[in-house]
Amino acid sequence: MIPAPFTYQRAGSVDEAISLAAQGGDDAKFLAGGHSLLPLMKLRLSVPEALIDIGPLRELSYVREDDGHIAVGALTCHHDVANSALLGSELPLLAYAAGQVGDPQIRHRGTIGGSLVHADPAGDLPAVILALDAALVARGPSGQREIAAGEFFQGLFETALEPGELLTEIRIPKPAQAGWSFQKFTKRAIDWAIVGAAVQGDRVALVHMGSTPLRASGVERALAEGAAPADAAAHASDGTSPPEDINADRGYREHLARVLVRRGLAEARSRA
Amino acid sequence: MTVNGTTVEAEVPDRTLLVHFLRDVAGLTATNVGCDTTSCGACTVLLDGQSVKSCTVLAAQVDGRQVTTLEGLADGDGEMHPVQRAFRAEHGLQCGFCTPGMVMATVSLLAENPRPTEEQVRTGLEGNLCRCTGYHNIVRAVLAAAADTEGQASR
Numbered sequence: 001m002i003p004a005p006f007t008y009q010r011a012g013s014v015d016e017a018i019s020l021a022a023q024g025g026d027d028a029k030f031l032a033g034g035h036s037l038l039p040l041m042k043l044r045l046s047v048p049e050a051l052i053d054i055g056p057l058r059e060l061s062y063v064r065e066d067d068g069h070i071a072v073g074a075l076t077c078h079h080d081v082a083n084s085a086l087l088g089s090e091l092p093l094l095a096y097a098a099g100q101v102g103d104p105q106i107r108h109r110g111t112i113g114g115s116l117v118h119a120d121p122a123g124d125l126p127a128v129i130l131a132l133d134a135a136l137v138a139r140g141p142s143g144q145r146e147i148a149a150g151e152f153f154q155g156l157f158e159t160a161l162e163p164g165e166l167l168t169e170i171r172i173p174k175p176a177q178a179g180w181s182f183q184k185f186t187k188r189a190i191d192w193a194i195v196g197a198a199v200q201g202d203r204v205a206l207v208h209m210g211s212t213p214l215r216a217s218g219v220e221r222a223l224a225e226g227a228a229p230a231d232a233a234a235h236a237s238d239g240t241s242p243p244e245d246i247n248a249d250r251g252y253r254e255h256l257a258r259v260l261v262r263r264g265l266a267e268a269r270s271r272a
Numbered sequence: 273m274t275v276n277g278t279t280v281e282a283e284v285p286d287r288t289l290l291v292h293f294l295r296d297v298a299g300l301t302a303t304n305v306g307c308d309t310t311s312c313g314a315c316t317v318l319l320d321g322q323s324v325k326s327c328t329v330l331a332a333q334v335d336g337r338q339v340t341t342l343e344g345l346a347d348g349d350g351e352m353h354p355v356q357r358a359f360r361a362e363h364g365l366q367c368g369f370c371t372p373g374m375v376m377a378t379v380s381l382l383a384e385n386p387r388p389t390e391e392q393v394r395t396g397l398e399g400n401l402c403r404c405t406g407y408h409n410i411v412r413a414v415l416a417a418a419a420d421t422e423g424q425a426s427r
Contacts, residue, residue, distance in 0.1 A: 001308050008286035008332045031333070038328050039310055051286075055333055079322070103399025105313060105377065108322040109329065189398035190311065 003041035010053040014139060014168060017054045021164040022141050024050040030166060031055060032075055035102070035110040036118035060113070060168055063087055072170045074113025078102070081112055091172055093180035093200050097128045100182065103190045113167045116152070119159045119212070121243075122192040124184065126153055126213035130205035131198040134172040140165035153212040177201025179272030181264040185256050187247065194247045195256035197236070199264040201272075209240040209257055219261055229269060233262035273334045275300065276344025284331055291315045293331035294341055302342035302372045306401075313400030316373035316380075317341050323380035325399070342372040345379065355379050355417040364413030366404035374400050378414050387418055 011017035021028050027049035031037060034055070040046035054060070060075035063084045070090055072081065081087060082099035101107055101115065101124050115125040116136065129136075134149045138161055147160050154160055161167065177200065184196040184207070196207030197216070202223045204216040218238030222231065237254035244250050273280055275298050282297045294300045294317065306314030308327050315326040318340035345353035355378045358364070365371045374397065381388065381396040388396060393414045394407070402410060 002289060002292070003287045005285070005287055008330065010332075010335075031330075034330065034333065035310065035328060038330070042308070051330075053330075053333060102310075103313070104381065104396060105316055105323045105325045105399045106310065108319070108380075109324050189395075 001042040003038065004044055004047045006041075006048055007050045008053065009050065011057065014054075014057060014059065014166065017052055017057070017166055018139060018141060018164065020050075020052045021166070024052065026163055028052055030117075032111045032114040033077060033109040034114075035106050036114055036120070054166070065090070066171070069174065070172045072112055072172065074116075074167045074169060075111050076113075078107035078110050078112065078115075079104070082107065090174060091132065093175075093182055093198060094125075094128055094132065094172070096180075097124050097182045097198065100124055100184055106190075112170060116170070117159055117161060117167050119153050119155075119157050120192075121156065121210060121212055122208040123213070124182070124193060124196060124198075124207060127196060127205040127207040128182065128198045129170065129172075130213050130215055131200045131203045132172050132175065133203065134170050136167055137169040137171060138162075138165045139168050144168075146171070150215070156211040175200050177272060179268035179270070181267035181271070183260040183264045183267075185260060195242070195253050195260055197257065197260040197264045199261070199268040201268065204236075204261055204264065206236070206240065206257055206261075209237065209242045209253060211241075211243075214240060216257070216261060219265075223265075229265035230262055233258055233265055236261035273331075273337055273339055275339045276341060286330070286332055288331040289327055290317070290329040290331050290334055290339070291326035293334075294326060294339070297331075300341050300343050304369055304372060306369065306373070311401065312370070312373075313377060313397075314370050314373040316376040316400065318376055318380060321380070321383060323377045323399075340376070340379075342375055345375070353379070354420045355382070355414075358413040358417035358420060359410075362409050362413035362416050364405070364410040365402075370400060370402045370404075374402065374410055378417060381414070382418055382421060386421065388414070390415065 029048040031051040031053045060073040062073040078098045078101045087095040129149045135146045181199040184193045193207045198205045218235030236257040242253035304314040306312035310328040
């Protein structure tokens with residue numbers, strides 16, 4: 001399988017990437033690690049006319065402490081996120097979850113920014129970013145802006161990015177509550193999560209329980225009202241519309257969400 | 273790009289995948305196309321020393337970088353790489369189709385973690401599927417290669 005024909009261009013800087021995207025219009029796409037985009041292109045589910053390769057922009061691959069928050073460059077690959085000493089000590093939820101994405105080969109190529117802009121509701125990192133209340137920094141022809149994680153995921157494979165905007169950085173506040181957990185239920189190694197749950201303190205987000213990653217607001221409300229974790233977890237599927245597919249029907253996903261959130265809250269509290 | 277230490281230059285269509293470049297342009301056919309969907313790992317090669325699935329990388333993305341395939345592991349006088357020796361000694365293969373990818377994934381794994389536990393070997397090779405062996409001999413081969421490599425380093 002090979003992709004449909006396209007024009008390949010390599011950007012030498014963020015500015016050049018943005019100007020190439022402006023010239024390419026709606027039919028241009030940024031290519032980072034390519035581990036979401038290239039498989040879709042090989043299946044001809046995505047047929048961009050132009051690819052702008054931003055993969056070599058080392059200026060967007062970093063993890064650093066910045067004015068009270070942790071900044072992660074959008075082109076940092078999962079392997080580097082998983083092995084970052086700074087993330088290991090300050091944001092272990094993110095480091096651990098990045099180490100659960102795909103397999104080692106995929107983690108060597110796939111990037112955190114690519115995972116987020118792909119906005120697959122079955123992806124691990126979108127839910128983690130929600131649980132961490134991160135902000136996403138985007139640059140486009142009209143300048144730079146910050147988008148809250150809660151507003152970033154708009155629908156199935158849809159984000160708040162405007163055409164031609166490039167995600168450059170993920171800014172994550174240091175968590176107020178230390179306990180964390182990432183739960184992912186799969187049948188086989190390297191599968192996408194049938195359901196997953198990311199927990200940071202009393203913030204809980206769900207993988208694959210709707211067309212976007214979701215905050216488990218019923219659980220968070222119950223915790224805020226003083227419910228015991230196990231009781232709060234019973235609200236994990238409240239207000240969700242999980243998809244049905246070959247792996248699970250709606251009822252099974254709802255069940256998994258309750259079980260995984262219960263385990264996640266218990267593990268997070270054991271680490272607090 | 274540099275493949276196994278040799279510069280390989282060619283004009284190819286933009287959509288050419290790395291695995292096809294290696295097989296059809298560079299003439300290096302140890303790297304197999306298996307599932308072609310980033311799942312099975314048969315096409316694993318090293319890109320700047322790290323394992324990647326070459327069915328999901330464009331040749332153009334690798335312009336100017338270093339690729340190592342199975343053919344590049346043995347040294348010039350034909351002496352096999354410790355990982356190759358261990359796969360042979362421990363019978364870590366049956367049909368052999370997944371083997372080039374398994375060996376390359378192992379080289380990358382041992383570069384990152386020279387003394388893995390059995391559990392770490394199993395999770396470290398989760399991106400490579402074998403439909404013959406049930407994995408036990410492969411895991412044994414990786415552990416033997418780790419011991420062999422460490423023995424050589426300390427000599």
